[in-house]
Amino acid sequence: MAYPSENLCVFIFLCQGLSIRKARRSALGLKVALVALHLVYAGILFLFDGDLIEKTKHEPWYTSLYLSLFVDTLVQYFVTSGSSPGYVLDAMRDINETNVTFGKTSASSKQPASSKNGSLVITIDSGQSGRNSPGSNATYWTKRVLDTYPPGTSVRTVTCSYCNVEQPARAKHCHDCDRCVLQFDHHCVWLGTCIGWGNHCKFWWYICEETALCLWTGILYITYLKTSIARAWWKDAIMILLLIALAICLIFLLLLLLFHSYLVLSNQTTYELVRRRRIPYLRRIPERVYPFSKGICRNLYNFCCVPNSTYSLELLPTALELEEKSRPYTCSHLLSCRCC
Ligand SMILES: [Zn+2]
Numbered sequence: 001m002a003y004p005s006e007n008l009c010v011f012i013f014l015c016q017g018l019s020i021r022k023a024r025r026s027a028l029g030l031k032v033a034l035v036a037l038h039l040v041y042a043g044i045l046f047l048f049d050g051d052l053i054e055k056t057k058h059e060p061w062y063t064s065l066y067l068s069l070f071v072d073t074l075v076q077y078f079v080t081s082g083s084s085p086g087y088v089l090d091a092m093r094d095i096n097e098t099n100v101t102f103g104k105t106s107a108s109s110k111q112p113a114s115s116k117n118g119s120l121v122i123t124i125d126s127g128q129s130g131r132n133s134p135g136s137n138a139t140y141w142t143k144r145v146l147d148t149y150p151p152g153t154s155v156r157t158v159t160c161s162y163c164n165v166e167q168p169a170r171a172k173h174c175h176d177c178d179r180c181v182l183q184f185d186h187h188c189v190w191l192g193t194c195i196g197w198g199n200h201c202k203f204w205w206y207i208c209e210e211t212a213l214c215l216w217t218g219i220l221y222i223t224y225l226k227t228s229i230a231r232a233w234w235k236d237a238i239m240i241l242l243l244i245a246l247a248i249c250l251i252f253l254l255l256l257l258l259f260h261s262y263l264v265l266s267n268q269t270t271y272e273l274v275r276r277r278r279i280p281y282l283r284r285i286p287e288r289v290y291p292f293s294k295g296i297c298r299n300l301y302n303f304c305c306v307p308n309s310t311y312s313l314e315l316l317p318t319a320l321e322l323e324e325k326s327r328p329y330t331c332s333h334l335l336s337c338r339c340c
Pocket residue numbers: 160161162163164172173174178179180
């Protein structure tokens with residue numbers, strides 16, 4: 001039985017995940033369309049609204065602030081669009097390179113490769129280096145990946161059949177990008193890129209700025225329509241039509257912002273939330289348990305403050321941790337800040 005909230009999530013996910021192969025080719029066209037749409041909305045406002053021009057002369061800070069938000073939003077859009085969502089292949093290469101450095105250090109200090117510390121070090125030829133092709137030196141990566149799953153998970157079940165690399169928990173292959181993405185959220189057609197571990201924060205800021213810009217533009221449009229100065233009817237008609245479209249966009253953006261804020265606070269992704277029953281390692285976890293959540297404060301800190309260069313593979317909770325997470329909240333939990 002589908003819950004109403006779940007239907008909403010499915011709706012948002014479908015809207016976000018509406019990705020077709022053609023979108024990849026027309027990514028540039030979409031970017032141009034988005035910039036043009038912004039320019040049309042702001043341009044018509046400044047073209048029609050004489051009061052706003054007058055206000056700009058007397059209170060330039062007001063218009064400057066609006067234009068700053070306008071430019072910031074577009075910059076954030078392009079920054080997010082051009083950022084890497086965090087590809088599994090890149091993470092594997094980085095970890096392997098670190099492993100090579102560590103391996104060389106271990107070799108020079110003549111420590112046995114089978115030592116406890118060395119068990120994480122895979123001995124490879126120095127000639128291979130970390131820039132080897134996917135598949136080679138996979139043992140170290142494989143071990144790290146398998147550590148993220150419950151014991152007994154086989155390599156075959158976690159290997160992507162398209163990239164032929166082992167996916168850590170929370171990663172998924174994106175058919176539009178044709179690569180596996182760490183902490184995959186969704187493939188965004190408007191941005192022309194995946195949203196994942198590497199750029200989810202940038203994406204959140206983009207929708208936050210876009211929502212603010214949409215809201216401010218809407219207020220300026222309403223202010224224009226409310227003034228009782230005589231003007232051509234078609235100007236009003238254009239403004240009303242644009243305002244209706246803007247209101248629809250604003251509702252969608254607000255929902256999206258709320259939805260992603262919820263995901264951030266509970267350390268989930270859109271994909272995990274919507275496809276939870278189809279993800280083998282999440283299927284048995286109770287619905288109300290957030291398996292990767294470390295508490296609201298920690299989740300927020302990891303989301304905002306951990307730099308992109310420090311990727312750590314997230315482990316699935318043990319049976320004991322799951323039991324702890326599934327216990328209902330009591331007053332003592334609130335006092336001990338269980339959520340933090
Ligand atoms: Zn893949």
